[in-house]
Amino acid sequence: MLCPFKFRRTLIAVVFSVSFGLFATSALAQIEFRTLKPDEIQARLQSFSENNDEREATIKRLFVASGCKPDHLTEQWVTKKLPPNVICILPGETDRIILVGAHTDHVEVGDGVVDNWSGASLLPSLLYSLSAKPRQHTFVFVGFTAEEEGMVGSEFYVAKLTKQQRSIMDGMVNLDTLGLGPTKVWASHADKPMLEALARAADGMQLSIGAVNFEQVGTTDSESFARFRIPRITIHTITQQTWPILHSKKDTLKAIRIDDYYASYRLLAGYLALLDSSLGQPAAPRKDH
Numbered sequence: 160m161l162c163p164f165k166f167r168r169t170l171i172a173v174v175f176s177v178s179f180g181l182f183a184t185s186a187l188a189q190i191e192f193r194t195l196k197p198d199e200i201q202a203r204l205q206s207f208s209e210n211n212d213e214r215e216a217t218i219k220r221l222f223v224a225s226g227c228k229p230d231h232l233t234e235q236w237v238t239k240k241l242p243p244n245v246i247c248i249l250p251g252e253t254d255r256i257i258l259v260g261a262h263t264d265h266v267e268v269g270d271g272v273v274d275n276w277s278g279a280s281l282l283p284s285l286l287y288s289l290s291a292k293p294r295q296h297t298f299v300f301v302g303f304t305a306e307e308e309g310m311v312g313s314e315f316y317v318a319k320l321t322k323q324q325r326s327i328m329d330g331m332v333n334l335d336t337l338g339l340g341p342t343k344v345w346a347s348h349a350d351k352p353m354l355e356a357l358a359r360a361a362d363g364m365q366l367s368i369g370a371v372n373f374e375q376v377g378t379t380d381s382e383s384f385a386r387f388r389i390p391r392i393t394i395h396t397i398t399q400q401t402w403p404i405l406h407s408k409k410d411t412l413k414a415i416r417i418d419d420y421y422a423s424y425r426l427l428a429g430y431l432a433l434l435d436s437s438l439g440q441p442a443a444p445r446k447d448h
């Protein structure tokens with residue numbers, strides 16, 4: 160989470176209540192995914208390093224451990240001084256893309272477990288969850304570098320894409336600052352169909368979702384994609400009460416509520432599987448596999 164504003168203003172929190180009832184149930188009936196057990200999710204969360212280079216390397220290792228094939232795993236160097244973006248591709252039946260991103264870096268104060276090892280260390284687990292069966296979309300998982308320095312990694316990534324590559328991107332799901340409590344969404348800066356799908360997933364899985372908007376106090380990698388009109392959504396867990404934990408010495412493992420964190424993981428796994436079948440119009444089969 161990038162917090163560029165000197166004065167911490169009031170967050171706008173809104174209650175998010177939607178009911179899709181039977182529609183949710185029927186939509187989720189076809190959704191298949193698998194989940195890692197809570198102790199594995201916790202172990203991955205505990206594997207954080209204070210060094211940003213080591214963090215990137217750990218994500219890379221976790222991608223391999225989660226089934227990312229070596230030729231689908233790449234690093235994208237932004238500058239020589241920064242750790243690279245780390246990218247794992249899970250090929251789908253079509254070339255249409257859903258990108259799942261989280262920044263791997265943290266600020267010097269605190270351990271940066273909440274902001275944002277909580278998001279980054281879930282990327283490989285979500286790859287594992289989705290690889291349970293073939294997907295229509297090609298999923299691209301990206302651990303972004305240097306978000307805290309001005310969304311450097313995500314801006315570089317999206318700027319390097321061609322117009323054609325941006326046009327096949329059906330959605331970007333950004334994970335930043337999980338585990339502080341029940342799952343929240345930055346609703347005011349979310350693509351509407353992606354927001355509605357999130358509500359359906361939460362409703363169908365009977366998991367909590369709320370909306371907390373934070374444009375008054377900060378921003379994050381999803382906005383690099385919004386600039387190019389790529390549909391995006393940010394999932395987080397900050398509230399007015401927990402906001403002061405970010406970029407403070409209180410950002411440690413102790414700040415994580417592990418049950419809520421695991422619930423966010425399950426929701427995200429189901430949500431991404433649902434997005435695969437509900438976003439865009441995947442039509443043309445891939446030709447290269």
Ligand SMILES: [Zn+2]
Nearest residue numbers: 160161274307
């Ligand atoms: Zn931050």
